[in-house]
Amino acid sequence: MFELKMLSAEAIPAALEKALRYRLLNDPAEAESICHDVLRIDPENQQALVILLLALTDRFGKGYAVGVTQAQEVLSRLQDAYERAYYAGIICERRAKAQLSQGHPGSGHDAYELFREAMTCYEKAEKLRPAKNDDALLHWNTCARLIMGNQLTPRTEEKLELSLE
Numbered sequence: 001m002f003e004l005k006m007l008s009a010e011a012i013p014a015a016l017e018k019a020l021r022y023r024l025l026n027d028p029a030e031a032e033s034i035c036h037d038v039l040r041i042d043p044e045n046q047q048a049l050v051i052l053l054l055a056l057t058d059r060f061g062k063g064y065a066v067g068v069t070q071a072q073e074v075l076s077r078l079q080d081a082y083e084r085a086y087y088a089g090i091i092c093e094r095r096a097k098a099q100l101s102q103g104h105p106g107s108g109h110d111a112y113e114l115f116r117e118a119m120t121c122y123e124k125a126e127k128l129r130p131a132k133n134d135d136a137l138l139h140w141n142t143c144a145r146l147i148m149g150n151q152l153t154p155r156t157e158e159k160l161e162l163s164l165e
Contacts, residue, residue: 007037012045019051028058049077053087061098068095082128086136089121093143100150112152115143 007015019034035052038045053074060068071091078084096114099107118139125136146152 004037004040007041009041012038012042012048016045016047016051019048019055023051023055023058026058028055031055031058044077044079046079046083049074050083050087053078054090057091057094060094061101082125082130085121085125085128086139089118089125089136089139092118092121093139096143096146100146100152106155108150108152109155111150112147112154115147115152116154119143 015034015038019031019038022028022031022034032052032055035048035055038048039052042048053071056071056074068091075084075087075091078087092114096111096118099114100111122136122140122143126140129136
C-alpha cells in the first residue's frame, strides 16, 4: 500500500527526543511510530526500545488495541538485565492500574495479582540496580501503597464440589 520512508542515521537523536516529547504530550501512538522508524535503521537501539515499551504501556486500558504481548516482545529485546527486570515491573504495574480503573467485578483481585507480580520484578531489579538508582524501590512502594490504599486482596480459592448425580 505505502512504502515507509527511511530516516537517516544522523536523525536518530532528534527523532528520539521527539518520541519522548510525544509521550509527555500523551500521544503514545506518535511516539510508537517514531520508535518503529528508528528501529528500522537501528534495530538494537536501547533508548528507542525503552520509549516504545513505555508508549505501548501508556495505552493499556485506554481502549487501544495494544496487548501485553507487544510490550513483552519489546522487553525481550532489552540487553541489560536490570532494565529487563525493571521494565517487566513497569508492564505489570501499568496493567494493574488499567485493571483497577476498569472497576469490573474481580478487577481488584486482578490488580492485586499484577501489582504483586510488579513488586517481584522490582525486587529483582533492586538487586541489579546501578549505584544511586532507586527507581525500582520507588515503584515497589507505589505498588504497595496502591494495594493498601485500595484495600486490594488476592483472589480466594473457592472449592467447587461436583455432585456425581
